[in-house]
Amino acid sequence: MEAVLAVIIGILFAAAIYMLLRRSIVKLVIGLMLLSNAANLLVFVTAGLERAAPPLVPRGLSAPATPVADPLPQALVLTAIVISFGVLSFAVVLVRRAWELVRTDDLDHMQDTDR
Amino acid sequence: MQLALLTGFVMAALVPLLHRWIGARTALLLAALPAAIFIWLMTQWSALAAGEVLVLEQAWVPALDVNLTFRVDGLAWLFAMLISGIGVLVLVYTAGYLRGHVDLPRFLVVFIAFMMSMLGLVLADNLVTLFVFWELTSITSYLLIGFRHTDPLARQSALQSLMVTAGGGLALLAGFVLLAQAGDSWSLAELATRGEAIRDHALYLPLLVGVLIGAFTKSAQFPFHFWLPNAMVAPTPVSAYLHSATMVKAGIYLMARLHPALGGSATWTLVLGLVGGMTMLVGAVMALRQTNLKLMLAYSTVMALGTMTLLLGVGTRAAVAACLVFLLAHALYKGALFLVAGILDVMTGTLDITTMGGLRRVLPWTAPTAAVAALSLAGLPPMLGFVAKEALFDALLEIGPWGWVALVAATTAAGLTLAVAAIVAIRPFFGPLRDTPRRPRGTPPALLVGPALLAALSLLTGVAPGLFDELVTITLAGLGMPGERVHLVPWHGFGGPLALSFAGLVLGLLVFRAWDRLRDGLVVGLEPLVARGPEVWHSAMGWRTLQLAAWQTRVLQNGHIRTYLVTTLLAWLALVGHALVVRHGALSWPVSAWQAHEVMVAGLMAAGAMTACVMRSRLAAVAALGSMGFSIALTFVLFSAPDLAITQLLVETLTVVLLALVLFRLPHFTVLSSPLERLRDLGVAVLVGGLITTLMLAVLGSERLPRISDYMVANGQPLGHGHNLVNVILVDFRALDTLGEVIVLALAASGVYAMLCFRAEEAGHG
Numbered sequence: 001m002e003a004v005l006a007v008i009i010g011i012l013f014a015a016a017i018y019m020l021l022r023r024s025i026v027k028l029v030i031g032l033m034l035l036s037n038a039a040n041l042l043v044f045v046t047a048g049l050e051r052a053a054p055p056l057v058p059r060g061l062s063a064p065a066t067p068v069a070d071p072l073p074q075a076l077v078l079t080a081i082v083i084s085f086g087v088l089s090f091a092v093v094l095v096r097r098a099w100e101l102v103r104t105d106d107l108d109h110m111q112d113t114d115r
Numbered sequence: 116m117q118l119a120l121l122t123g124f125v126m127a128a129l130v131p132l133l134h135r136w137i138g139a140r141t142a143l144l145l146a147a148l149p150a151a152i153f154i155w156l157m158t159q160w161s162a163l164a165a166g167e168v169l170v171l172e173q174a175w176v177p178a179l180d181v182n183l184t185f186r187v188d189g190l191a192w193l194f195a196m197l198i199s200g201i202g203v204l205v206l207v208y209t210a211g212y213l214r215g216h217v218d219l220p221r222f223l224v225v226f227i228a229f230m231m232s233m234l235g236l237v238l239a240d241n242l243v244t245l246f247v248f249w250e251l252t253s254i255t256s257y258l259l260i261g262f263r264h265t266d267p268l269a270r271q272s273a274l275q276s277l278m279v280t281a282g283g284g285l286a287l288l289a290g291f292v293l294l295a296q297a298g299d300s301w302s303l304a305e306l307a308t309r310g311e312a313i314r315d316h317a318l319y320l321p322l323l324v325g326v327l328i329g330a331f332t333k334s335a336q337f338p339f340h341f342w343l344p345n346a347m348v349a350p351t352p353v354s355a356y357l358h359s360a361t362m363v364k365a366g367i368y369l370m371a372r373l374h375p376a377l378g379g380s381a382t383w384t385l386v387l388g389l390v391g392g393m394t395m396l397v398g399a400v401m402a403l404r405q406t407n408l409k410l411m412l413a414y415s416t417v418m419a420l421g422t423m424t425l426l427l428g429v430g431t432r433a434a435v436a437a438c439l440v441f442l443l444a445h446a447l448y449k450g451a452l453f454l455v456a457g458i459l460d461v462m463t464g465t466l467d468i469t470t471m472g473g474l475r476r477v478l479p480w481t482a483p484t485a486a487v488a489a490l491s492l493a494g495l496p497p498m499l500g501f502v503a504k505e506a507l508f509d510a511l512l513e514i515g516p517w518g519w520v521a522l523v524a525a526t527t528a529a530g531l532t533l534a535v536a537a538i539v540a541i542r543p544f545f546g547p548l549r550d551t552p553r554r555p556r557g558t559p560p561a562l563l564v565g566p567a568l569l570a571a572l573s574l575l576t577g578v579a580p581g582l583f584d585e586l587v588t589i590t591l592a593g594l595g596m597p598g599e600r601v602h603l604v605p606w607h608g609f610g611g612p613l614a615l616s617f618a619g620l621v622l623g624l625l626v627f628r629a630w631d632r633l634r635d636g637l638v639v640g641l642e643p644l645v646a647r648g649p650e651v652w653h654s655a656m657g658w659r660t661l662q663l664a665a666w667q668t669r670v671l672q673n674g675h676i677r678t679y680l681v682t683t684l685l686a687w688l689a690l691v692g693h694a695l696v697v698r699h700g701a702l703s704w705p706v707s708a709w710q711a712h713e714v715m716v717a718g719l720m721a722a723g724a725m726t727a728c729v730m731r732s733r734l735a736a737v738a739a740l741g742s743m744g745f746s747i748a749l750t751f752v753l754f755s756a757p758d759l760a761i762t763q764l765l766v767e768t769l770t771v772v773l774l775a776l777v778l779f780r781l782p783h784f785t786v787l788s789s790p791l792e793r794l795r796d797l798g799v800a801v802l803v804g805g806l807i808t809t810l811m812l813a814v815l816g817s818e819r820l821p822r823i824s825d826y827m828v829a830n831g832q833p834l835g836h837g838h839n840l841v842n843v844i845l846v847d848f849r850a851l852d853t854l855g856e857v858i859v860l861a862l863a864a865s866g867v868y869a870m871l872c873f874r875a876e877e878a879g880h881g
Contacts, residue, residue, distance in 0.1 A: 011724060015804075017799060017800040030728075072823060082856060
């Protein structure tokens, strides 16, 4: 299954890069979302997949009796999901604000406002 | 000694404060610093004369083999004496020259810093330390040349000198690193004992080129000589001190210091001989082209520096001895002459030698000072300049056929220099008194002490050059040329050198008589050469560099995020792809079981992502993104990550709500780029995606390393007292990460809030 997901993650990355290269700033934000999801999955899958073995310690034991999924990448990805949500909401409001001020979502036109 | 240097730098920093308390007398007070160093050096003389070498060790960066060790041997002592001794005189002179100048404190700060750097340079035993001081002298010289910073010419000249000397400094650094490799040491003293190994080393040629470019740029050797005359826009004390007596001699010092390590090869002799000889002639001829007194003196300094380089290139014991005497003589008379030029400038308000005349009547003390110093410059007895010139001819007579070529050049240069000396000593002071922009009055003693003392020393040491016998002998021994005591005499007797001196005298007098006509000829005749000279090349090179920088900025930094992204991605693709192919070799496809429903969820994910890319409708794009997000959450569920699934579901829901709220206030998607651009972007995107997949397969197929998580799994409950291991990691093992995450969220939230409030406020005002 890891191999299948590797291909899927490649597709997600490709989609993200394609969107990041657009001129519309809204599409750029969509690219950002795709990219963070792809990166999260990458970390998760590369650590190895386990079926039906969540990293929980049964009551009364000090360690899981059977092998469990790796908890560390899960913790890292969890942090990443939350942070990318923070970044996304900031970006979205920023785009909204930029639209109000310059009335365009074309990055090439926005650049003209510096001059 | 290290302490003395550090004190110097600290004192430099304290100058503005000091100046506030005691005003213009600061310069005189500061003169006590070099005076103390001078006296200390004097007390070391007896030890030095007994053949000892004073070593002051001090670690600085031991891990990098860099130390602040100072070694006081003959050569270092000689230079340190010149630096501190002339430093005292120039500081006293400055007190008169720049009296009442608003920027006097700034001048003194840089001047003292320069003096300390120069002392560090000649005393350092470590290549890195020497280089640091070397660069410090370049920078302080830059600041001093640009002292009158409101004058565009001063700024330009300062920048030019910095470009030339600091550019040479880069070559020098490279040369030093190679030298340390070839000689297997950073210590100059140790390198001096490994000359043969260094000369036979494969790196000898490149390291020699690097070191020599550094020395040539600093010592204004042809074709890098042009910055020195331009540096004459600096205040006169600077010209006298940096650009004639001390800093420009740093290159000579370096070549002399490295002579035991690098000298003696055919390349060394050829390069130094050619460059030195060329510089000598160019300097002598160009000096006669000038009417500005300081420029004339500057070109004659170029000539003197060329002579010293030539002598070091010859490299016999007699030649190096002659170089040392020449160095001393030059420092004394040229320091005096520059200070005299400064007096004339202050008194008459001009430096144009053709507009002055008859000043001996109004400047009764300056005229004899100038005459005595000029006699030494001319190389006439009974001055030290004469002793030096005779030693030069003697050394050149010793060395076979090539010596004859050098002799002809040296005699010509000596003749032309004699003419320069005659012009400098006679034109301003004799003949009828002429009107000058300012009416000369009596010269303040502060201005006169320095030049008079230096001129008197030229005379004294010319009459009794035997004073230097011991010093020259010791210095030569320190440079790996021990031998019998050198014997300097004021009068050499009749012979080859005297005949050459006489030939030079005749030539010089002829040139002096015909100077006015000759100068016009030189100005017109040499113009085409000067117009295509190294200075023009240098500025053209600088201009081209700027153009190149502007061009590459236009291309690479064009303000389009796409360009940056594509450049970065292509570079990443090339580097990582290359490493993957070369290092990793064949990929093994990780074999693992898969089930139909898992593949379906994964397929949904990919379909969502691709749909989001192609949808024209914003709603459809958001929906596609949502379906992708929920499939990811489902994947987390399928592969034992319940916490991730919950978080993903929550965040995904919020994201969709947020996008739905905001995106619909934005314009509709429109097609902005051409099909070709889209195809190009698609190509880049597919390549990146492909490489990511390949990388992941490579990682998955490789061996598992021992994991940190094993520790966390084993200790989560006993140490963290939690049953959900992910939670334990978040709030216990990696709690700081979580704290950071909270901070990021808070920042994002306050940013969002600020932007929304700002809008409301604006609307309120509107």
